[in-house]
Amino acid sequence: xxxxxxxxxxxxxxxxxxxxxxxxxLPAKGSADIKYGAQLVVRESQAAVFFYNGKAVGAFxxxxxxLKTANIPxxxxxASFPWGxxxxxxxxxxxTNLKTFVNLKWGTRDPVAFRDRDLGxxxxxxxxxxxxxxxxxxxxxxxxxxxQGVFSxxxxxxxxxxxxxxxxxxxxxxxxxxxxxxxxxYDELSESLAARxxxxxxxxxxxxxxxxxxxxxxxxxxxKAIDDKSxxxxxxxxxxxxxxxxxxxxxxxxxxPEGAAGGGAQAGMGMGLGVMLPGMFARQLxxxxxxxxxxxxxxxxVCAECRHPVSDDANFCxxxxxxxxxxxxxxxxxxxxxxxxxxxxxxxxPVETAPKEKICTRCKTKNxxxxxFCNQCGERH
Numbered sequence: 134x135x136x137x138x139x140x141x142x143x144x145x146x147x148x149x150x151x152x153x154x155x156x157x158x159l160p161a162k163g164s165a166d167i168k169y170g171a172q173l174v175v176r177e178s179q180a181a182v183f184f185y186n187g188k189a190v191g192a193f194x195x196x197x198x199x200l201k202t203a204n205i206p207x208x209x210x211x212a213s214f215p216w217g218x219x220x221x222x223x224x225x226x227x228x229t230n231l232k233t234f235v236n237l238k239w240g241t242r243d244p245v246a247f248r249d250r251d252l253g254x255x256x257x258x259x260x261x262x263x264x265x266x267x268x269x270x271x272x273x274x275x276x277x278x279x280x281q282g283v284f285s286x287x288x289x290x291x292x293x294x295x296x297x298x299x300x301x302x303x304x305x306x307x308x309x310x311x312x313x314x315x316x317x318x319y320d321e322l323s324e325s326l327a328a329r330x331x332x333x334x335x336x337x338x339x340x341x342x343x344x345x346x347x348x349x350x351x352x353x354x355x356x357k358a359i360d361d362k363s364x365x366x367x368x369x370x371x372x373x374x375x376x377x378x379x380x381x382x383x384x385x386x387x388x389x390p391e392g393a394a395g396g397g398a399q400a401g402m403g404m405g406l407g408v409m410l411p412g413m414f415a416r417q418l419x420x421x422x423x424x425x426x427x428x429x430x431x432x433x434x435v436c437a438e439c440r441h442p443v444s445d446d447a448n449f450c451x452x453x454x455x456x457x458x459x460x461x462x463x464x465x466x467x468x469x470x471x472x473x474x475x476x477x478x479x480x481x482x483p484v485e486t487a488p489k490e491k492i493c494t495r496c497k498t499k500n501x502x503x504x505x506f507c508n509q510c511g512e513r514h
Contacts, residue, residue, distance in 0.1 A: 143167055145181075145200075146174035147228040155267070155286040156278055157228040167224040173198040178232050180270040184225045192271050200224075227278065229270040233342055236262050237290045239297040244352070250310040255355050257312070259301055261323070263344040265293070265334065272338030293334070297344070300330055305349075312351055319346055383439070383453040434513055437469055437494065445513055462492070 145167070147157045159165075174197050175181045181193045183200060244256030267273050277289065304326050309318065327344035334341045350356075434443045441452035449456060456469065463470055468479040475484055492499060498509035506513055 143171040144174070145171060145226050146176075147179070148176070149230060152232075153234075153286055155230055155234065155289050156274070157230075159226045159228070165224060167200060167226075169201055171200045173200055173226065175228070178230060180229050180231055180267075182227045182229070182270050182274050184227070186223065189271050189275065227270075227274050229267050229273060231267055231270075233264055233266045234286070235264045237265065237293070239263055239294045239344075241298050241301070245298075245302050245305070247305060247312070249312055251313065252311070252355060255312065255351050257305070257349055257351055259298075259305075259346060259349045261344065261346045261348075263293075263297065263327075264342040266340045266342055267338060268340045269338030272336075274338075277337040277339075293339075296333055297326075297330060300333065301326060304329060312349070312355070315349055319349075322346055383455075462494075 143165075145159055147159065149157070173181055173183070173193060175193050175195050177195045179195065181198075182189050183191045183193065238260075239262065240260040241258050244258050247255055247257050249255050277292070304322070308322060308325065309315065315322075323344055323346045326346070327341055330344065331341045434445055434447075435441065436443050436450040436453060436455055438455040439450060439453040441450060443450055462468065463477040463480060463482055463484070465482040466477065466480040468477050470477065470484055476482065477484060493507040493510060493512050495512040496507065496510045498507055
């Protein structure tokens, strides 16, 4: 018998040299008349799906398997004479890679419209990576590879990228109100978006193991607005710090008037003016006129140190920071003495610890030591 009459059976196997292929098809195009008794070899990290006459008739795990078709050697060749010696009993084998594919990129091709609570309508771009694994080979072949005509890993990743972006568009609008909240919520957004996408991926026989959002970036003009807001926050904190330092400096000047002529006192007063003048100008621009303590309404009490109006329930002067809770006045220099003070903070005169009658600073009426307000004019002690 000549070698041209010898019919060989097929040995079907696939070895992925790159390790990056999701699916491989034998034959690469069309179909084949795989013969009865052909051997199918599947490796540990693979699964094979055998299609015969257009239907998936079996899924095979690791090992060597014998395929059974109606393509009998020689006999089928003669029976296929009406079809030009091409058997109508067609078959294909799809090999799927079961490992976890990592670092698949996803991102918005076009900016996503987002209505921000503070900035209005802005357009955002988002980028990240995701990891997938084939868990149902037959479902994966039938629903994604077969119906979509997708075979290469890049084609599968491109299609899944569209699914991720589509869900991201809805998810971002439901989860946040303003992009100023984004830096603290990347992990939360990634986890909730992945949970939402797992249901979509499971329809294709895939498991979405991880999804990460690397960046959500607004256009340059919005980034500038965010930077400006951050700077304003820094300036606001600086203003509060300057106000506190001014109050402390003025308190020290009031406690030591003999040393107020020095350069340090002048520097403290200069800081105080630097904080108070912008407030005066702001009130004038708003139509409030100059900050005249004598014309202020809503308070009948003034600070004993700077004569600035003070609310009745205040413990400290909002202008100079002076203590407003008064126990009595120093008999030597007239300095306000706060409770539990043993010596005058201005002149050092000892303060008697026994409770004394309180003298109202406004009407000079004597009051009981425990009195908070004058029983004659209502002045706060």
